[in-house]
Amino acid sequence: MRALARAASLLRRAAASPGHAAQRRPSGAGPRLDKNSPALCFSGYSTLLAPANEVLIPPELLSSRTVWTPDRELGQYEDLVARVTNFHNEDKGFMVLDGDVFDVPIRKDIVHRVVRWQLAKRQQGTHSTKTISEVSGTGRKPYKQKGTGRARHGTLRSCQFRGGATMHGPKPRSHAIKLQKKVRRLGLKIALSARTAEGKLLVFEDLEVPSHKTKNIVQYISQMEDTKKVLLVDGGDIDKKLKLATQNLHYVNVLPSIGLNVYSILQHDTLVMTRAAINRIVERMHTPINR
Numbered sequence: 001m002r003a004l005a006r007a008a009s010l011l012r013r014a015a016a017s018p019g020h021a022a023q024r025r026p027s028g029a030g031p032r033l034d035k036n037s038p039a040l041c042f043s044g045y046s047t048l049l050a051p052a053n054e055v056l057i058p059p060e061l062l063s064s065r066t067v068w069t070p071d072r073e074l075g076q077y078e079d080l081v082a083r084v085t086n087f088h089n090e091d092k093g094f095m096v097l098d099g100d101v102f103d104v105p106i107r108k109d110i111v112h113r114v115v116r117w118q119l120a121k122r123q124q125g126t127h128s129t130k131t132i133s134e135v136s137g138t139g140r141k142p143y144k145q146k147g148t149g150r151a152r153h154g155t156l157r158s159c160q161f162r163g164g165a166t167m168h169g170p171k172p173r174s175h176a177i178k179l180q181k182k183v184r185r186l187g188l189k190i191a192l193s194a195r196t197a198e199g200k201l202l203v204f205e206d207l208e209v210p211s212h213k214t215k216n217i218v219q220y221i222s223q224m225e226d227t228k229k230v231l232l233v234d235g236g237d238i239d240k241k242l243k244l245a246t247q248n249l250h251y252v253n254v255l256p257s258i259g260l261n262v263y264s265i266l267q268h269d270t271l272v273m274t275r276a277a278i279n280r281i282v283e284r285m286h287t288p289i290n291r
Contacts, residue, residue, distance in 0.1 A: 074197050075105030082203045084275065087220040092205040095275060101285050102196045104189045114187030114262045117179040129169030132157050137164075181289045189285065191265040202272045207234050207254075212244035217252060224270060229253075231268035233260055235276025257281055 077099040084092040097103075135157045142156050159167045195201045202224075209216050221230055229251045232242070238254050246252045255264060257277040265271060273281075 074103070075193070076103060078103050080196065082201070084203045084205055086205050087207075087209065089223065095203050095278065097196065097203075097278065098282050098285075101189050101282050102192050102201070104186070104193045106190055106194055106197070107186075110183060110187050111190055111262060111266070113179060114184055115266065117177055117184070118261060118263045121176040123175040125173050125175050127170040128172050129166035131169075132159070132165035135163070135165045185285060185289070187262045188260070188265075188281075191262045192271075192281070195265060195271045200270050202270065203278065204272055204274050206274055207232055207239065207242055207272075209239070209242050209245055212241040214245050214248050217242075217245045217249060221249075221252060227270045229268040230270045230272060231255065231264055233257055233271065233273045233277045235274055235280050257284075 079099045080097040080102055082095050082097050084095050086092060132155070137155075137157045139155060139157075141154050143150065143153075145152060157164050159165050192201070221227060224230070230253075232246070232252065232254045233256070234242075234254070235257050238256060242254060246254055253264070253268065257273075257280040260277075260281060
């Protein structure tokens with residue numbers, strides 16, 4: 001709002017300059033656009049015609065940040081070269097990322113299907129209610145069939161009585177849905193390709209930390225640009241010191257390569273993988289699917 005107010009004051013100053021002074025008009029009349037004056041609309045801060053020797057939008061109000069545009073078309077299955085570093089941002093060489101894993105076309109429908117499959121499969125399904133045969137209570141008829149003027153009942157365990165059964169209630173079951181293995185594999189490739197295209201895939205030589213102190217991980221993550229939540233993926237078992245250093249941080253999670261999944265990738269804006277993890281993921285993606 002301050003920027004808009006400042007822009008409005010500059011526009012009024014430009015309109016009130018001697019070279020472009022407008023004649024006074026009766027009250028209630030609309031804005032008059034002289035032939036030699038700039039056509040301005042102060043209510044919307046828009047300019048219809050700007051003089052050649054004046055700049056109506058000050059340069060300090062414009063963003064100086066360069067918008068990144070890819071120099072190639074994404075999703076062409078091209079092999080990519082990634083820089084390999086570590087937590088100390090040391091240069092550890094380069095690594096080639098397979099194009100059929102890290103440069104596939106982005107398809108939101110496939111990602112949606114895989115995430116829906118993951119969330120449905122992880123539901124416990126232990127919800128249960130008691131039927132009339134499972135509710136504790138007597139089976140005696142509460143009162144005689146006729147002569148009382150009341151409705152006919154044969155048991156007090158029916159669903160209309162307090163403490164009675166639940167009709168058509170949930171029972172333990174599996175919420176899992178079926179999804180083809182090739183679709184699950186394609187969803188993981190798309191998620192990895194999306195992070196690679198965004199520049200949010202970092203390749204590390206290893207995930208070694210000097211100690212189990214949490215402050216070390218906090219310092220390393222603070223050095224990463226535009227990072228809010230990080231997923232660390234290692235090739236084998238997670239190091240004990242790294243696990244202890246990250247267990248108190250809600251924005252840092254650690255997974256082995258065998259546990260990497262689409263939902264976890266989408267929950268974190270930055271993905272950090274080691275060389276070993278990438279090699280194992282590529283090997284898993286190239287393994288033939290058992291029918």
